[in-house]
Amino acid sequence: MVEEPRCPYCVLIDHFMLLSPTGDGRFVCMKCGHVAFPENKIFQCLCSHCSAMRAFEPAKPRFWSAQKSVNW
Ligand SMILES: [Zn+2]
Ligand SMILES: [Zn+2]
Structure with a gap:
């Protein structure tokens, strides 16, 4: 069973906004892009x-978690 990709943003506003396949493996939301x-x-x-999400909370560097796991 294949789960249809849905827009995580438009789900909150409307109900299920199914993404349209672009033909190359990607899916685009017709409502918000x-x-x-x-x-x-x-x-x-x-x-x-x-x-906006990335500007608000930029991805943390990978090595951070590795450093934190080191127990002195
Ligand atoms: Zn959307
Ligand atoms: Zn997006």
Whole structure:
């Protein structure tokens, strides 16, 4: 069973906003422009919502968690 990608932003406003497949593995929200790429884990959406989220809480460097796990 394949789960249909949905827009995490428009779900909050409306009800389920199904994303439209673009044909190359990506799915785009026709309402806000959010793009999902389920097969690409490092893909970063450039829609206004995701850009605002990253500006507010930028991704933390990976080595942070590694340093914190070191117990002196
Ligand atoms: Zn949307
Ligand atoms: Zn987005």
